[in-house]
Amino acid sequence: MKTSRIIGLAMSGLARQKMRTFLMMLGIVIGVATLTVIISLTKGAQHKVMKGIKNFGANSVMASAGGGRMFGPPDGSTVTLTMADAEAMQASIKGIKHIAPFTMHVAQTVVAGSKNTEAAVFGVTPAFADAWQWFAEKGDFISDEDVSGLSKNCVLGQTVVRELFGDQDPIGETVRLNNTNFTVVGVLTKRGASPHGMDMDNRVLVPLSTAMRRLYNTTALGMIRLYVDDPDRLDEVTASVTAILRERHHIAPPQEDDFRVTNSMAMAGTIKGVSKTLTTFLLLLASISLVVGGLVIANIMLISVNERKKEIGIRRAFGAKARDIRQQFLGEALIVTLFGGIGGTLLGIAISLAIAGIKKMPAVLSWEPFVLAIVFSAAVGIVAGLQPARKAAGLDPVNAIKG
Amino acid sequence: MIELRNITKTYNKDGGVEVKVLQGINLTIGRGEFVSIMAPSGMGKSTMMNIIGCLDQPTGGEYLLDGIEVAGMNDDDLSSIRNKKIGFVFQSFNLLPRTTALENVELPLIYSPDDLDIKAKAKSALEAVGLGDRVGHQPSELSGGQQQRVAIARALVNDPTLILADEPTGNLDSASSQEVMAIFKKLHLDGRTVILVTHEPEVAAQADRIIRMKDGQVVSDERRAN
Numbered sequence: 001m002k003t004s005r006i007i008g009l010a011m012s013g014l015a016r017q018k019m020r021t022f023l024m025m026l027g028i029v030i031g032v033a034t035l036t037v038i039i040s041l042t043k044g045a046q047h048k049v050m051k052g053i054k055n056f057g058a059n060s061v062m063a064s065a066g067g068g069r070m071f072g073p074p075d076g077s078t079v080t081l082t083m084a085d086a087e088a089m090q091a092s093i094k095g096i097k098h099i100a101p102f103t104m105h106v107a108q109t110v111v112a113g114s115k116n117t118e119a120a121v122f123g124v125t126p127a128f129a130d131a132w133q134w135f136a137e138k139g140d141f142i143s144d145e146d147v148s149g150l151s152k153n154c155v156l157g158q159t160v161v162r163e164l165f166g167d168q169d170p171i172g173e174t175v176r177l178n179n180t181n182f183t184v185v186g187v188l189t190k191r192g193a194s195p196h197g198m199d200m201d202n203r204v205l206v207p208l209s210t211a212m213r214r215l216y217n218t219t220a221l222g223m224i225r226l227y228v229d230d231p232d233r234l235d236e237v238t239a240s241v242t243a244i245l246r247e248r249h250h251i252a253p254p255q256e257d258d259f260r261v262t263n264s265m266a267m268a269g270t271i272k273g274v275s276k277t278l279t280t281f282l283l284l285l286a287s288i289s290l291v292v293g294g295l296v297i298a299n300i301m302l303i304s305v306n307e308r309k310k311e312i313g314i315r316r317a318f319g320a321k322a323r324d325i326r327q328q329f330l331g332e333a334l335i336v337t338l339f340g341g342i343g344g345t346l347l348g349i350a351i352s353l354a355i356a357g358i359k360k361m362p363a364v365l366s367w368e369p370f371v372l373a374i375v376f377s378a379a380v381g382i383v384a385g386l387q388p389a390r391k392a393a394g395l396d397p398v399n400a401i402k403g
Numbered sequence: 404m405i406e407l408r409n410i411t412k413t414y415n416k417d418g419g420v421e422v423k424v425l426q427g428i429n430l431t432i433g434r435g436e437f438v439s440i441m442a443p444s445g446m447g448k449s450t451m452m453n454i455i456g457c458l459d460q461p462t463g464g465e466y467l468l469d470g471i472e473v474a475g476m477n478d479d480d481l482s483s484i485r486n487k488k489i490g491f492v493f494q495s496f497n498l499l500p501r502t503t504a505l506e507n508v509e510l511p512l513i514y515s516p517d518d519l520d521i522k523a524k525a526k527s528a529l530e531a532v533g534l535g536d537r538v539g540h541q542p543s544e545l546s547g548g549q550q551q552r553v554a555i556a557r558a559l560v561n562d563p564t565l566i567l568a569d570e571p572t573g574n575l576d577s578a579s580s581q582e583v584m585a586i587f588k589k590l591h592l593d594g595r596t597v598i599l600v601t602h603e604p605e606v607a608a609q610a611d612r613i614i615r616m617k618d619g620q621v622v623s624d625e626r627r628a629n
């Protein structure tokens with residue numbers, strides 16, 4: 001029989017039992033929608049993480065004060081990283097293009113006029129801009145003169161500008177940090193989120209010397225960032241940094257490091273690992289719902305074959321071959337699952353967009369869920385429809401026609 | 404065109420009891436004949452019709468349809484014969500529910516290997532039975548007589564040489580019965596072989612030849628001179 005005739009037969013068979021058709025489709029719609037949401041959201045999350053890693057910088061190695069078990073940014077109480085460490089690195093590691101020692105103090109109150117906000121305060125040198133590849137969009141960056149003169153100039157991130165000045169130009173304005181007035185000399189370009197999801201634009205940069213002596217009275221650095229000229233040497237440089245710091249801090253094997261060294265490759269690896277586990281788990285969940293959907297279809301189809309014995313007998317009496325009957329029922333199962341697959345994809349896209357809107361999570365729509373849905377649905381349709389279709393085709397015409 | 408030689412059919416009922424429904428039927432029906440087969444209920448009329456219609460196989464004996472032995476054919480060949488040569492009409496109409504008259508009549512054409520204008524052929528078959536204005540009606544929207552005429556349109560749509568009607572008037576009032584019988588007569592006059600099963604003598608009397616069965620055998624075979 002011609003394919004178009006099989007499709008026509010299957011379609012009119014399904015149209016005669018709309019409620020049943022809907023119920024058969026439901027499981028597949030739910031399964032495929034889940035699959036689509038999972039793929040869109042994990043892709044969105046991966047996209048976000050990869051962007052964060054890109055923001056971190058592909059050519060960078062970063063040493064942070066504090067032990068390996070510590071998580072989050074170091075504060076003034078960890079005094080394990082010093083300017084001398086930075087100088088030692090610069091002197092003994094080859095291929096460092098830029099080295100930027102800096103301090104970091106989170107959740108500092110920043111005041112401008114009657115407004116205030118909380119932001120991270122970084123004490124930096126001009127090398128900071130090169131090491132992060134992050135420059136002033138407006139005005140100037142912190143200069144060598146600012147550092148040597150302990151100046152009270154600062155550069156603002158765009159979130160701070162928006163919170164304190166709105167649309168106004170902040171250059172030349174005064175902000176207050178720790179009871180000290182600073183003059184805004186520049187605004188950074190927008191950077192977005194860090195790999196950990198932190199808003200990198202919510203920050204104030206001041207000269208490193210000013211931060212250490214005037215604001216926080218410390219000799220400790222928060223971090224040292226190295227910009228390596230060749231990204232292939234990231235791991236080598238990371239190892240060198242670790243070795244130098246261990247030696248300088250007199251750390252012998254059983255002792256734990258009092259610092260952490262990381263690079264973008266290592267970060268990407270960890271985060272990819274986590275999201276892979278999660279994706280596998282969710283895919284398993286979606287597969288289970290597709291299998292259940294397939295079982296539902298197989299069962300409803302078997303009931304349907306029983307109820308449509310008379311129809312099958314009539315068709316056989318007027319010349320339908322066993323094969324024609326088998327194709328008709330298989331066609332019904334396939335159409336149910338394919339339409340279910342398409343419907344599920346559309347529903348999944350709608351849900352992904354809704355979740356993305358409500359939760360402010362990024363969703364990446366792509367062709368993969370669509371292709372997966374079609375392939376999965378067709379597979380489920382064939383597997384679920386095969387047994388009922390065989391049963392229908394195997395009925396004895398004389399008995400079938402009696403109903 | 405039909406030759407039955409010593410045809411037997413035995414059913415095995417649950418419990419192992421054998422029921423010998425047909426016990427050696429010998430019968431020859433020529434092309435273009437209008438034959439009625441008469442017997443009381445339960446005497447194996449439908450069984451014989453199913454065998455003649457290639458829907459069922461006999462337990463023993465030979466059946467030649469247009470000179471070809473049917474017993475050796477496989478399921479696909481039998482299906483093709485039913486599609487091309489045979490048109491069934493049943494007592495209970497056997498139309499597909501929730502399906503229009505037109506779609507019901509299209510059914511045999513769907514399984515035809517030929518490239519046909521299905522809609523047009525089905526429509527002209529309905530017109531031939533006087534239902535050209537009922538193409539879009541579903542069985543539930545038609546009277547019994549109309550439903551049986553749709554069923555006849557379905558039986559003749561593929562232009563078969565043999566029409567097999569199993570108690571076609573059994574569920575109809577006398578007016579509808581007369582309409583239906585008139586159609587069978589016309590099909591016979593068009594040159595088709597018509598075999599009609601009934602247990603009503605008035606219906607049987609309208610054929611040219613009446614065959615009576617009892618206890619699984621032919622007991623009389625009478626031709627009316629027209």
Ligand SMILES: Nc1ncnc2c1ncn2[C@@H]1O[C@H](COP(=O)(O)OP(=O)(O)O)[C@@H](O)[C@H]1O
Binds near residue numbers: 416443444445446447
């Ligand atoms: N599939 C079957 N299995 C067992 N017995 C059957 C089957 N079909 C018909 N019979 C029996 O065969 C006999 C003849 O049936 P049938 O041909 O339908 O008679 P009629 O059409 O003359 O009323 C009945 O006694 C019936 O019970």
Ligand SMILES: [Mg+2]
Binds near residue numbers: 448449450569
């Ligand atoms: Mg009967």
